[in-house]
Amino acid sequence: MATKKTDKTNTSKQTTEKSLGRPVGSSDPIGKSVKSAGKVTVSTSAKVKDTPTKTTHEKAPLTDAVKGKVGDFKFNAENLKKAKYQTAKYPDGKKSAVMALLDIAQRQNNGWLSKDAIEYVAQYMDMAPIRVHEVATFYEMYNTEPVGENVVWVCRTTPCWLRGSDDVLDACKKNMKIGVGETTKDGKFTLREMECLGACVNAPILWVGDDYYEDVDAKDTDHIINELRKGKRPAVGSLKGRTCAAPIGYTPKEAKVK
Numbered sequence: 001m002a003t004k005k006t007d008k009t010n011t012s013k014q015t016t017e018k019s020l021g022r023p024v025g026s027s028d029p030i031g032k033s034v035k036s037a038g039k040v041t042v043s044t045s046a047k048v049k050d051t052p053t054k055t056t057h058e059k060a061p062l063t064d065a066v067k068g069k070v071g072d073f074k075f076n077a078e079n080l081k082k083a084k085y086q087t088a089k090y091p092d093g094k095k096s097a098v099m100a101l102l103d104i105a106q107r108q109n110n111g112w113l114s115k116d117a118i119e120y121v122a123q124y125m126d127m128a129p130i131r132v133h134e135v136a137t138f139y140e141m142y143n144t145e146p147v148g149e150n151v152v153w154v155c156r157t158t159p160c161w162l163r164g165s166d167d168v169l170d171a172c173k174k175n176m177k178i179g180v181g182e183t184t185k186d187g188k189f190t191l192r193e194m195e196c197l198g199a200c201v202n203a204p205i206l207w208v209g210d211d212y213y214e215d216v217d218a219k220d221t222d223h224i225i226n227e228l229r230k231g232k233r234p235a236v237g238s239l240k241g242r243t244c245a246a247p248i249g250y251t252p253k254e255a256k257v258k
């Protein structure tokens, strides 16, 4: 019986391969079915469909099960306006604005992205939640767990290290009384290390919120943290009076023009 079945299969396979213009007996990479020239042939049953295979790359609409459920988070009225403004910038509709919308969500959610916040953004943008989770967990500027009111990043890469980032980090630890990756008990600070912040010319760099403090030393660091603790924002940029990235003590002519 087994032999008969094999014979039938071979016959139908030969028929199929002839119809596809292949040498008879050539191996079928898929095994049971062959797709070619818009036709699907099932070799085990010799059925040949003449209707074209559906090869479209259209995306099926996301089902509710894929989209997941959104919890309590949703944009407030002001952030809904911001979200609309961001999405309107892109011709493909909303998806390209995913990073901007995650940033808006993070600011609304006390500086971090909860699962609810990420999945709200996914639903708002009609994206699968996993796609938005991928973005949120890839980039350092998104926090996926609660953080302090001020997230203080110390750059530790070579230029900053050569210019004293060890002292800056020690000053942070001493003042905040926490280690790297920790948050103070009063919720004021989270301390983190970062690789090159892209401002090496004014190293060492301390990054807080949307601002860079440049040319910092241990004393400056202490002052900045004390001011932040009081809810103040010390002046940002070079703490050595540098104009942009010009040498200390030199003000380019362009900078003097008002």
Ligand code: FES
Pocket: 155, 156, 157, 158, 159, 160, 161, 195, 196, 197, 198, 199, 200, 201, 203, 204, 205
């Ligand atoms: S090494 Fe610190 S900003 Fe580049």
